[in-house]
Amino acid sequence: MMGKPERRVFVNDEDCPIRNVVAQIGDKWSMLILFALVDGADRFNSLKSRIVGISQRMLTQTLRDLEREGYVSRTVYPEVPVRVEYELTKMGRDIVKPLYKLVSWAEKHHDEIRLCREEYDKRKDS
Amino acid sequence: MMGKPERRVFVNDEDCPIRNVVAQIGDKWSMLILFALVDGADRFNSLKSRIVGISQRMLTQTLRDLEREGYVSRTVYPEVPVRVEYELTKMGRDIVKPLYKLVSWAEKHHDEIRLCREEYDKRKDS
């Protein structure tokens, strides 16, 4: 009896762990910043020059978000001029591991995906 | 000589594999749909009821995008009424693996992240 296979149900709300994590790091800059900090602590303007294309506004904002999530720590050294260093926390170094898996997958399938897109678009033109 | 450690530079453009993959699956519904299809092929309205909160519009649109990327295939059975089934392609089943790593990480650290947020917000109030 009841031979129907159980199909899982998914809810996309604030309590969904998938969304809770991906909503934060799925934006335009978060992952790039996390990976930039894997090389070690770095300061604001250095990050800004290493992450090509990011604006001051978005770097500040994304760093604040990452700090709030607990991935990044912010340390102010009251020198003149002031020096501010950002660094991965334990959790930041931790989440980078599964993210690496995803990135290496992405690098490996980069061309394949672009091919799929082109063929899809070609089919839609006809 | 040249003792300075090399710091990597990151560019967020259309050729960046990180962005190229994450920009697609980092949106509000893509990952949920991919995981729903891990259970096997499913049809439009079944997906719609299993993914709680998704609108018809967003389900259609996200499925089209996933199809374009090559993660999902769409098969029309010309019955009456018409039946349309969506299924993971080889690449779809493939990307789910690194995504699982991320999701299990997310589930494990769900509470920790929320705690970080609360404490961060508390510090900012003061």
Added chain:
DNA sequence: CGGCATCCAGATGGATACTG
């Protein structure tokens, strides 16, 4: 049943100017 078209609110993010 499985869509598409339209409209619209809110979020995202870029440019620019100013500050401790």
Added chain:
DNA sequence: CAGTATCCATCTGGATGCCG
């Protein structure tokens, strides 16, 4: 140096109505 503040264009996604 490391931001904040403001303005504004674009993107995202929800609601609704219609269609083969």
